[in-house]
Amino acid sequence: MNPKFILYFAWYYGFYIILRGPSYLVASLSLPLTLLFMVTIFTHGTLIAYAIAGGPIAIVAANSINGAADAAFFRIQIRIQDLFVATRITSQDYMFALSLSYLVFSLPGIALYAVLGAYFKVFMLSSALQIIAVLVLLTLTISNLSFIIAGLLKHIRNVWGITAILSIIMTVLPPTFYPYTFLPQGVIYILSISPVTPAAVLIQGIVGLEPFQVSMIFILLIETVILTFLGRKFIRWRE
Amino acid sequence: MIEIQEVTKRYDRHTYALKGITASLRERVTTVIGRNGAGKTTLIRILSTQLFPTKGTATIEGLDILKETKKVREIISSIPQESQLIGILSPLEQMQLYLMARGFTASQAKEESKHALDELELYDYRNAPSDTLSGGMKRKVFVAMALAAKAPVIFLDEPTTGLDPLSRIEVWSAIKRLSSKIILTTHYMEEAQELSNEVVVIDQGNIITHGAIGNLLSSFGGKMRAEKMDGEEYDIKIANVAIKYIEKERVDEFIAKGYDIKRINLDDIFLSKGVMLES
Ligand SMILES: Nc1ncnc2c1ncn2[C@@H]1O[C@H](COP(=O)(O)OP(=O)(O)OP(=O)(O)O)[C@@H](O)[C@H]1O
Ligand SMILES: [Mg+2]
Numbered sequence: 001m002n003p004k005f006i007l008y009f010a011w012y013y014g015f016y017i018i019l020r021g022p023s024y025l026v027a028s029l030s031l032p033l034t035l036l037f038m039v040t041i042f043t044h045g046t047l048i049a050y051a052i053a054g055g056p057i058a059i060v061a062a063n064s065i066n067g068a069a070d071a072a073f074f075r076i077q078i079r080i081q082d083l084f085v086a087t088r089i090t091s092q093d094y095m096f097a098l099s100l101s102y103l104v105f106s107l108p109g110i111a112l113y114a115v116l117g118a119y120f121k122v123f124m125l126s127s128a129l130q131i132i133a134v135l136v137l138l139t140l141t142i143s144n145l146s147f148i149i150a151g152l153l154k155h156i157r158n159v160w161g162i163t164a165i166l167s168i169i170m171t172v173l174p175p176t177f178y179p180y181t182f183l184p185q186g187v188i189y190i191l192s193i194s195p196v197t198p199a200a201v202l203i204q205g206i207v208g209l210e211p212f213q214v215s216m217i218f219i220l221l222i223e224t225v226i227l228t229f230l231g232r233k234f235i236r237w238r239e
Numbered sequence: 240m241i242e243i244q245e246v247t248k249r250y251d252r253h254t255y256a257l258k259g260i261t262a263s264l265r266e267r268v269t270t271v272i273g274r275n276g277a278g279k280t281t282l283i284r285i286l287s288t289q290l291f292p293t294k295g296t297a298t299i300e301g302l303d304i305l306k307e308t309k310k311v312r313e314i315i316s317s318i319p320q321e322s323q324l325i326g327i328l329s330p331l332e333q334m335q336l337y338l339m340a341r342g343f344t345a346s347q348a349k350e351e352s353k354h355a356l357d358e359l360e361l362y363d364y365r366n367a368p369s370d371t372l373s374g375g376m377k378r379k380v381f382v383a384m385a386l387a388a389k390a391p392v393i394f395l396d397e398p399t400t401g402l403d404p405l406s407r408i409e410v411w412s413a414i415k416r417l418s419s420k421i422i423l424t425t426h427y428m429e430e431a432q433e434l435s436n437e438v439v440v441i442d443q444g445n446i447i448t449h450g451a452i453g454n455l456l457s458s459f460g461g462k463m464r465a466e467k468m469d470g471e472e473y474d475i476k477i478a479n480v481a482i483k484y485i486e487k488e489r490v491d492e493f494i495a496k497g498y499d500i501k502r503i504n505l506d507d508i509f510l511s512k513g514v515m516l517e518s
Contacts, residue, residue, distance in 0.1 A: 002339070002340070004344070005339045008335070008336060008339055009336055012328055016327065074325075079323065080323075082289050082319045082321075082322060083318070083319055084337075085288065085289045086289055086316070086317040087316075087340035088342050238290065
């Protein structure tokens with residue numbers, strides 16, 4: 001482990017990208033904010049708390065899955081991955097560094113939702129740590145999914161299509177913007193194929209909108225472990 | 240010293256990029272030359288632990304690239320041919336990240352980066368987004384990374400491709416000042432001659448010549464190269480240029496026939512080994 005490298009990389013590649021290319025940040029916020037707006041209008045405000053609670057999840061998930069484009073770009077196109085292979089860092093350092101940069105990139109969006117959530121009394125300070133833990137786990141799982149995608153691709157062009165599809169499926173289908181209790185429990189388990197589902201169910205439980213489901217902690221943890229393992233296999237560190 | 244032992248690389252069923260090559264690279268600077276697609280990059284990537292060989296192995300300063308990967312990675316620095324900068328980051332930021340990955344502390348990494356950028360006349364661009372640098376400047380940033388890393392063994396895959404003549408000389412003199420062992424690839428014969436005491440010529444995945452440049456040149460036994468567009472007498476013909484290797488005594492004769500006379504250099508080792516003949 002090289003924590004210093006990970007932190008510097010995440011800061012440079014997560015934060016400087018926001019400063020130097022803010023349009024991308026706005027783009028990443030547009031889907032959750034649009035959904036927040038629509039949910040609020042169509043439900044006459046009754047589900048606004050759900051849309052706010054799910055916002056950070058949608059942002060983190062979308063930025064992490066879009067990370068597949070970065071990882072594929074680094075591996076196939078600009079060959080930065082190759083440069084780092086022949087150094088002292090491990091594939092795990094590199095993957096943590098990229099994952100953390102996606103989380104850093106998500107911070108302004110998370111902050112925006114924190115403000116909204118405080119204003120509408122959805123988020124309480126006391127639950128902040130739990131929410132952060134869920135967001136970190138979600139970043140790890142989805143980033144690793146994106147490393148798998150990036151590793152499987154032969155051509156960079158396919159990545160845009162795949163991530164666009166996945167990011168819609170993963171952020172809109174799971175109960176990120178509506179109460180998970182709308183779904184039969186069986187459907188929740190099926191949707192749990194996407195780590196966004198357990199994360200969303202957990203958040204709704206943490207903020208007290210719906211009952212807390214302990215089983216979702218295990219599902220999310222198991223998915224983190226499995227995807228981290230697979231991510232390492234598929235990233236093609238030493239080809 | 241680098242010992243390459245029967246290294247084979249097969250990318251897919253039909254592509255053998257390296258066909259079981261064996262060599263010991265003993266000199267401080269070794270140049271690998273060969274045509275496009277000869278297998279140079281494949282060899283460099285295998286030696287610098289980025290790519291697994293299909294068969295065979297190699298040792299770098301006694302360390303096996305397959306069994307002692309971690310130790311090998313501690314002593315090498317490798318600049319890939321095709322790496323490009325992350326456009327949104329500055330040269331200084333990227334060099335710092337690279338050096339930290341090689342074990343430098345953050346502040347050490349910054350200092351060494353600045354120093355190397357200065358050496359290659361890039362200091363004024365250190366904080367500019369890399370996207371705003373010219374192609375040659377971007378390439379030089381990677382060379383600067385290798386210089387700053389100060390690894391005992393450095394691999395440079397076409398370090399000077401796309402550089403102007405002055406920049407090339409800057410890079411050369413920087414390379415000469417290093418005490419590291421260096422393996423580089425190039426398409427410029429004068430670069431190989433300028434920098435290295437040892438060349439390896441690869442063609443279609445095989446080593447066709449390997450040795451000290453002086454020895455390779457002396458194999459021509461003092462001959463000269465005579466060349467002429469559409470000339471009638473030739474040993475080799477490339478496109479329509481006829482090339483003939485002649486004794487010194489026949490120089491006047493060939494000048495009279497309209498040939499240009501050139502001194503033998505690495506180009507001729509390359510040409511005479513039949514490397515160019517199939518084109
Ligand atoms: N990733 C890959 N997949 C399949 N074939 C490859 C791959 N990389 C290289 N090759 C093939 O292997 C052979 C050697 O390629 P390599 O890149 O080592 O050549 P090179 O000597 O570095 O050429 P150049 O001077 O153009 O850089 C070529 O035939 C090339 O098509
Ligand atoms: Mg090459």
